[in-house]
Amino acid sequence: MTITVHYFASLKETLGRSDDELSITDAITVRQVWQLANPEMPLPPNLLAAVNMEYVELDFLVADDDKVAFFPPVTGG
Amino acid sequence: MTITVHYFASLKETLGRSDDELSITDAITVRQVWQLANPEMPLPPNLLAAVNMEYVELDFLVADDDKVAFFPPVTGG
Amino acid sequence: MAVKIVEAAFDPWQVLPAHQQSVSALAGKFGATSVFVGTLRDFNEGDEVHGMHLEHYPGMTENQLEKIIANAQQQWRLLEVLVVHRVGAILPNEPIVLVAVWSSHRGDAFDASRFIMEALKSQAPFWKKEYLLAGGERWVLNNTDGYQAAG
Amino acid sequence: MAVKIVEAAFDPWQVLPAHQQSVSALAGKFGATSVFVGTLRDFNEGDEVHGMHLEHYPGMTENQLEKIIANAQQQWRLLEVLVVHRVGAILPNEPIVLVAVWSSHRGDAFDASRFIMEALKSQAPFWKKEYLLAGGERWVLNNTDGYQAAG
Numbered sequence: 051m052t053i054t055v056h057y058f059a060s061l062k063e064t065l066g067r068s069d070d071e072l073s074i075t076d077a078i079t080v081r082q083v084w085q086l087a088n089p090e091m092p093l094p095p096n097l098l099a100a101v102n103m104e105y106v107e108l109d110f111l112v113a114d115d116d117k118v119a120f121f122p123p124v125t126g127g
Numbered sequence: 128m129t130i131t132v133h134y135f136a137s138l139k140e141t142l143g144r145s146d147d148e149l150s151i152t153d154a155i156t157v158r159q160v161w162q163l164a165n166p167e168m169p170l171p172p173n174l175l176a177a178v179n180m181e182y183v184e185l186d187f188l189v190a191d192d193d194k195v196a197f198f199p200p201v202t203g204g
Numbered sequence: 205m206a207v208k209i210v211e212a213a214f215d216p217w218q219v220l221p222a223h224q225q226s227v228s229a230l231a232g233k234f235g236a237t238s239v240f241v242g243t244l245r246d247f248n249e250g251d252e253v254h255g256m257h258l259e260h261y262p263g264m265t266e267n268q269l270e271k272i273i274a275n276a277q278q279q280w281r282l283l284e285v286l287v288v289h290r291v292g293a294i295l296p297n298e299p300i301v302l303v304a305v306w307s308s309h310r311g312d313a314f315d316a317s318r319f320i321m322e323a324l325k326s327q328a329p330f331w332k333k334e335y336l337l338a339g340g341e342r343w344v345l346n347n348t349d350g351y352q353a354a355g
Numbered sequence: 356m357a358v359k360i361v362e363a364a365f366d367p368w369q370v371l372p373a374h375q376q377s378v379s380a381l382a383g384k385f386g387a388t389s390v391f392v393g394t395l396r397d398f399n400e401g402d403e404v405h406g407m408h409l410e411h412y413p414g415m416t417e418n419q420l421e422k423i424i425a426n427a428q429q430q431w432r433l434l435e436v437l438v439v440h441r442v443g444a445i446l447p448n449e450p451i452v453l454v455a456v457w458s459s460h461r462g463d464a465f466d467a468s469r470f471i472m473e474a475l476k477s478q479a480p481f482w483k484k485e486y487l488l489a490g491g492e493r494w495v496l497n498n499t500d501g502y503q504a505a506g
Contacts, residue, residue: 059410059482060494100480103415119412119480125495126409126440126481127393127452127472136259136331137343177329180264196261196329202344203258203289203330204242204301204321204461217372232397232447239390242461246383296383308396310472310501318465350461 051075051114055087058121061094081108083118096123128152128191132164135198138171158185160195173200205277205285207269209260211292216241216302223286224306234283234306238313240321246296248344252337256294261329265289272323276305279319280312287320289330322350356428356436358420360411362443367392367453374437375457385434385457389464391472397447399495403488407445412480416440423474427456430470431463438471440481473501 055070062068070087078086080099099106100119112118132147139145147164155163157176176183177196189195206223220239224230244256273285288302303320307313325347332344357374371390375381395407424436435457445451454471458464476498483495 056412058412058480059484100412100415103412103418105478119415121412121480122482122494123497124476124478124480125483125498126411126479127476127498133261135261135329136333177261177264180261180267182327196264198261198329199331199343200346201325201327201329202332202347203260203328204325204347215372217368221366221368235394235396237390237392237394239388239392240461240465241388241390243386243388245386245459309499310391310393314391314469314472314501321461321465348460350465 053083053112053114054117055083056117056119058119060122061097061120065091077111077113079108080106080110080112080118083112084108084120094122097121098123130160130189130192131194132160133194133196135196137199138174138197142168154188154190156185157183157187157189157195160189161185161197171199174198175200205270205273206287207266207273208286208288209262209265209291210288211290213295213298214288214290214302216288216299219288219302220286220304223304224284227284227306230283230306234308236307236310236313238305238307238310238317240301240303240317241299242301242321243299244294244296248334251334253296253334254337255296255335256300257333257335258291258294258300259331259333260289260291264329268328269324272320272327275323276316276320280307280316281309282307282312282316285316285320287324289324289328291330318350325350356421356424357438358417358424359437359439360413360416361439361441364446364449365439365441365453367439367450370439370453371437371455374455375435378435378457381435381457385459387458387461387464389456389458389461389468391452391454391468392450393452393472394450395445395447399485402485404447404485405488406447406486407451408484408486409442409445409451410482410484411440411442415480419479420475423471423478426474427467427471431458431467432460433458433463433467436467436471438475440475440479442481469501476501 053072130149284306286304290300305313305317335341437455439453456464456468486492
């Protein structure tokens with residue numbers, strides 16, 4: 051199955067890219083999506099994650115075609 | 128000494144007048160000002176009183192030239 | 205700070221930016237503006253209302269409002285406060301009161317605007333008389349508590 | 356309810372009355388309007404700021420704001436809610452966010468506007484980068500708690 055990953059703000063700058071596309075065979079968690087996309091980098095502290103534009107915990111299981119997003123604490127308003 | 132008394136809102140309508148002027152010889156309290164000006168009418172419940180545009184308790188002593196005001200609960204805003 | 209008692213209808217969305225513009229010390233310094241506007245509804249306590257008369261105690265009203273603002277300024281860090289209040293004959297949909305607070309931070313602005321509004325409701329010498337569509341008039345007897353989602 | 360994400364500077368004191376006018380169900384029914392405007396200051400954490408870039412997550416931003424408003428509507432009796440938020444390049448003195456709540460009663464309006472503002476600050480996917488007058492740029496790391504007179 052195919053998973054799209056988006057990065058925002060300082061995380062996007064740190065990684066030097068805004069998107070990834072992953073092809074996976076088994077269901078995996080959001081944490082595993084990060085590890086697969088960024089094997090060289092441990093999970094940043096305070097990392098926030100969303101799947102299909104809803105906040106999720108890192109042990110949330112992703113499904114085919116899901117859009118996963120990772121970003122730092124929000125600072126709007 | 129001379130005391131001016133002002134009435135506002137429903138109290139003014141009930142009394143049928145907006146002002147009184149009292150001539151008194153001894154220092155009296157705001158409560159006594161009411162009784163002197165309105166001997167026929169007991170103090171209304173929830174009556175508010177001000178002397179020279181500051182809220183006072185009913186046992187506040189008035190002085191010469193003071194402006195005393197009596198009014199019902201306020202309802203602005 | 206500014207306190208204005210006005211006899212004619214006023215537009216809070218014109219008065220407010222004009223005031224903000226006139227206070228040069230605000231430019232670049234305020235991060236938070238908290239505003240409350242009270243407007244006359246066409247109903248109250250189950251009755252249709254077609255107008256209101258707002259009486260006040262000239263002089264004491266201004267004194268009390270200035271005291272309330274000074275009290276707020278002692279409790280919170282505020283850059284500017286504006287209070288505008290109508291008196292006289294008021295029609296439904298017309299604003300009755302505007303409270304605006306400018307501060308660096310939103311916590312101060314929120315807290316102070318609410319404090320000023322509640323203090324105004326309980327201490328400023330204004331009295332409302334409603335004119336009912338069904339005929340007749342009545343004095344509003346009491347302001348309700350703004351912390352219990354009423355009034 | 357209305358949620359607007361805007362890329363150009365907006366004037367809250369024009370947007371707000373225009374919106375109020377456009378919602379015909381409000382006429383005569385609202386007694387309380389509680390408004391918050393967040394504005395870019397020319398300083399932050401001791402440094403002079405000459406601009407900001409506001410990034411967001413298109414789609415998720417609108418979703419989250421609509422959820423926050425729906426949540427407020429379940430807790431309080433509200434007649435209308437408007438949220439406008441800037442994205443992109445912002446200059447000092449320009450509004451960043453407008454939250455406006457219309458209700459019959461002031462308690463609901465005050466409570467809901469503050470709730471929406473705090474929820475927006477902690478849940479809506481916006482990120483601020485500041486440009487410093489002394490040179491350089493930095494991401495704002497965290498929003499502060501609005502209940503402790505900060506942020």
